[in-house]
Amino acid sequence: MITLVGMDSESIKARKGRVMLVGVCLFLLGALAVSMPFMASLAVETLVxxxxxxxxxxxxxxxxxxxxxxxxxxxxxxxxxxxxxxxxILLAKPLSGVVTLTMILSVYFVLEGVFKVFTALKLRGLVGWGWLLVSGVLSLFLAGLIWHNLFAAAWGVGLLVGINLLFTGATLFALGLRLGKESS
Structure with a gap:
């Protein structure tokens, strides 16, 4: 949701089509990651x-x-x-790297969740701001899930990234839809 940080309501309204397109793309990537979580974990680790x-x-x-x-x-x-x-080392030992990335991902989700919550509160007057707040709370919840069982990381990174992408994509799409209704 970092894409909305620093934007005001009018900037977001002017880009509602782009917001919806990014939402659909993130949702589809999330669905792919959730359907193949182990492969998604290895892909993230290899990319890093x-x-x-x-x-x-x-x-x-x-x-x-x-x-x-x-x-x-x-x-x-x-x-x-x-x-x-x-x-x-990450490329040579991908499973060990996935566990390490799980810890890093948890920190990322905490920061992302905090930014989403603050951005939602900043955009409180905008229709659909609640979706952003829910997405932020979900990011914080995912961070907690990661720390609960770090060693489930072989599939967890891909699954959690996928869930995060699904909800972020759905949030952006819903926000874009609401902006479309608000303009009418």
Missing amino acids: GWLMVSAGVVQAVSGYRERRQGRSGAGDFLWALLAAMTGI
């Missing part, structure tokens, strides 16, 4: 692994450029090594 390797490469290039300009690139190279090694 490759992102970390890529971040390491970018950081190494930055360090190389710093050294060519006569500055110490030691910090860049250390961060590059850390990022690349983290990515390689």
